[in-house]
Amino acid sequence: MRRRPLALVCVTASLVSACGMLPHEHPRKTVTVWLMKDSASEGFLRRFTAGFERTHKDLRLDIRVQEWTGIVDKVRKALRDDSGNGPDVIEVGNTQVPLYADGGRLADLTLESMRDWGQDTWLPGLAEPGKDGNKQYGIPWYAANRVVVYRKDLFEAAGISRPPKTREEWLTDTGRLNTGGNQGIYLAGQDWYTLSGFIWDEGGDLAQQRDYRWKGALDTPAALRGMEFYRRLQSLGRGPVDADEEHPPQAGVFAGGKVAQIVAVPGLARSIVEQNPDLKGKLGFFPVPGKTAARPGTVFTGGSDLVVPQNTRDQFAATAVVGALTGARWDTELARTMNYVPNRTTLARAVAGEEGVAAMAAGAAHGRATPGTPQWADVEADNPIKGYMTRVIEGADPATEARRASARITRDLAPDV
Known part of the structure; x- marks a missing residue:
């Protein structure tokens, strides 16, 4: 899942509509999202950006695709940066969450997980590494397994x-x-x-x-x-x-x-x-x-979680992005587009028609991750x-x-x- 040459790709509203603001249009807040290379196709990112901005008129997405090489140091630096110019949402490997949660640098998303995001249906191999004690920091996005x-x-x-x-x-x-x-x-x-x-x-x-x-x-x-x-x-x-x-x-x-x-x-x-x-x-x-x-x-179970830095400029906006990306609609579309296992056991039927992915989904329901x-x-x-x-x-x-x-x-x- 780690492909393509080094590049920094920005997926913004300009990819799906003309640049510039209409007269009397209020400026949108920008939410900066770091996603890893080849986790999602450019086509998926275009569709998600258009759909999200259509339903969130006050927000604009700036999705920046990152290389896996050197990402740990880059994320750690961003989590310590209080300038307000860092990412608001970051994709991380599911087993990397403990590295970043250490020291209180991630936002606690336990309430949203329990109230809004169907925490009890998440794949255990994605959800468990995202926890520290009783607090949920990493939100499952997609999985792959043997x-x-x-x-x-x-x-x-x-x-x-x-x-x-x-x-x-x-x-x-x-x-x-x-x-x-x-x-x-x-x-x-x-x-x-x-x-x-x-x-x-x-x-x-x-x-x-x-x-x-x-x-x-x-x-x-x-x-x-x-x-x-x-x-x-x-x-x-x-x-x-x-x-x-x-x-x-x-x-x-x-x-x-x-x-x-x-x-x-x-x-x-x-x-x-x-x-x-x-x-x-x-x-x-x-x-x-x-x-x-x-x-x-x-x-x-390998795969990715989404996290929100504690130093985000707007936690409400960041959690809106996380909720949308990991919600049933877009998580299902991502799984079908990229041949992943969706983040919830209840979505396994979405990939039942693909033999290899269906076999993964059956195993992922009982997946685990390395010690947290x-x-x-x-x-x-x-x-x-x-x-x-x-x-x-x-x-x-x-x-x-x-x-x-x-x-x-x-x-x-x-x-x-």
Whole structure:
């Protein structure tokens, strides 16, 4: 979802109507909105700008599209700037909200969330990272998550008539697919986002907060069960044990024609077909299976939230923009335009006609995000979970390695202790 060359694009009323004011027209207040590159198409932004300004006669939108590279420092600087020239609404990655909420730099949007914006229907993987205690700072906008991308022809050749619904069915089917030179699944040894879902399904977590302190939790029985399932699944293919899904890029491996399944966002299918046109029409999608057929597995949910800086010039106007962008009408249109998962479980039907997005939406209903602490970025900077996974897959004692990795996570989450 991070594409296109560096550019600062302003989407204003001038794109949808002639510049200038009519005689006797009162000047509009300008609301400056920072959105990230490729989160929304230019066509969507034009339509939203026109619709919003038509229903908010006193407001004018100045939407500025930002690059992801260097955005953390840029947002932090804007949150500290009291000149009145900063953004009034900012799109941030859902797991970035704790970074910006720390220090009281974001507006508390709890009241609007509960009263006006349908907080109880939001996707948990977007809503939970947007909270700090009982206060809601990040408002869910859109989501994307991993599904299983599979070869329909290889499933048919193996006599598998429908995608698996449970983990045990998944293992059985993957074993049947792991024949004749084909890999039943290509799963890199360090795909820790996929592992996270299995841990959450077991009732575990990557880290837990106790007595106001965060501690690594890979050594709990639940987390160890998640790792054991990952080990079993990974063994049914030839994914590298000491690398993640980007080394080498798994789209290229899948395009090689000898892989039956990968765990990835549906959009990766486009790259696969570009690299191997013979696979056009042969790819399908299903949600990551759960422990039982009653519900899909838990998955890591990526995506974006919208936040309002505490130093906004007009919080009322800013919240009007947030409410419109995240409301049912425009959130549904964004999801259909960009193949995203809408921000609410009640809007999943809006993308039911697109197989890959529908599979994402089914998983997103049970999605999660990384631990909600600003220090989690320090864990990912030199991620001990990856090395832990490799050592376990290579045969090391899981409990011992989990304790070691959990201790590293605890140190990273409390560097001043």
